[in-house]
Amino acid sequence: QVQLQESGPGLVKPSETLSLTCTVSGGSISPYYWSWIRQSPEKGLEYIGYIYYTGSTNYNPSLKSRVTISVDTSKNQFSLKLSSVTAADTALYYCARLSASYCSSTNCYNSAFDIWGQGTVVTVSS
Amino acid sequence: DIQMTQSPSSLSASVGDRVTITCQASQDISNHLDWYQQKPGEAPKFLIYDASNLETGVPSKFSGSGSGTDFTFTITSLQPEDIATYYCQQYDSLPITFGQGTRLEIK
Numbered sequence: 001q002v003q004l005q006e007s008g009p010g011l012v013k014p015s016e017t018l019s020l021t022c023t024v025s026g027g028s029i030s031p032y033y034w035s036w037i038r039q040s041p042e043k044g045l046e047y048i049g050y051i052y053y054t055g056s057t058n059y060n061p062s063l064k065s066r067v068t069i070s071v072d073t074s075k076n077q078f079s080l081k082l083s084s085v086t087a088a089d090t091a092l093y094y095c096a097r098l099s100a101s102y103c104s105s106t107n108c109y110n111s112a113f114d115i116w117g118q119g120t121v122v123t124v125s126s
Numbered sequence: 127d128i129q130m131t132q133s134p135s136s137l138s139a140s141v142g143d144r145v146t147i148t149c150q151a152s153q154d155i156s157n158h159l160d161w162y163q164q165k166p167g168e169a170p171k172f173l174i175y176d177a178s179n180l181e182t183g184v185p186s187k188f189s190g191s192g193s194g195t196d197f198t199f200t201i202t203s204l205q206p207e208d209i210a211t212y213y214c215q216q217y218d219s220l221p222i223t224f225g226q227g228t229r230l231e232i233k
Contacts, residue, residue: 045170045213045224060221061127094169100217111217112160114181116169 002027004095004117012089012124018082022095022117029053029076033098035113036069036080038091046091050098050108051078058103085124094119128152128216132225140233143204147228149197149214157193158218164227165210174199206232 008020022034030053039045049059051069059067063082071078082089100111129152139145149159161174172181174190177197187202201208209232214225 044226045215047222047224058220062221103220106220108217108220108222110176111222112172112175112181113162113170113215114172116171119169 002097002115004097004115006093006095006117006120008120008122010121010123012085012122013126014086014124015084018080018085018089018122018124020080020093020095020120020122022078022080024076024078024097029071029073029078033100033103033108033111034069034071034078035096035098037094037096037113039094039119040091042088043091048080048082050103052103058105087124090122090124092119092121127221128155128219128223130214130216130223130225132212132214132228134228135226136229136231138231138233139204141204141206145201145204145208145230147199147212147230149192149199149225151195151197151216151218154194155216155218158216159190159192159197160215160217161188161190161199162213162215163208163210164213170213201230204230204232 003025005023012018033050035050036048051057066083068081095117096113097115099114100108102109131150157177159177162170164170178190189200211227211229
């Protein structure tokens, strides 16, 4: 069955860039949508954005100016970069498959996060 | 953004009880709602899609209903393994948003 695994530094300094990678195993990264979600006591579960295997993306407007999600189909991986981090970006970061019939710029139809990675804690601190 | 409000925030119930959680959307989202279960130390698990349809393999003791702005999630005959936090999530419009969660405990 499809499994997801997040990897990346657990500690990032303020103002630097958080970088995480999600490796998809047991299945192909195409033709699906893939997402990053984070969880903190302050904000609960927060959608960061998605990427389609073709490379099209959607980002949460609250993070859009700082977020980049990319995909490497040859490695069956997708990645998250979040720039200019502050303590407010300290959270448990999950990658997840967004099962959707179709996503436009405003909607994802018949969608759900049906497969999740185990999550990785990222702390922003000097 | 569409705001999702769950109630109660926490709930204590006895084994065998029927438990109901509500989720209210800040605007009409039709049936574009999913439910998740998150056990301590684990990632969320997808349970219900389109407000009332069980994901494959999810026990029938879980159910969901509702449309528009008001939704419910029910567990019949609560068991110790059901102890978790439950979240609703809308996908009617981007950004996708989650409720704040309902923490379920055993009395």
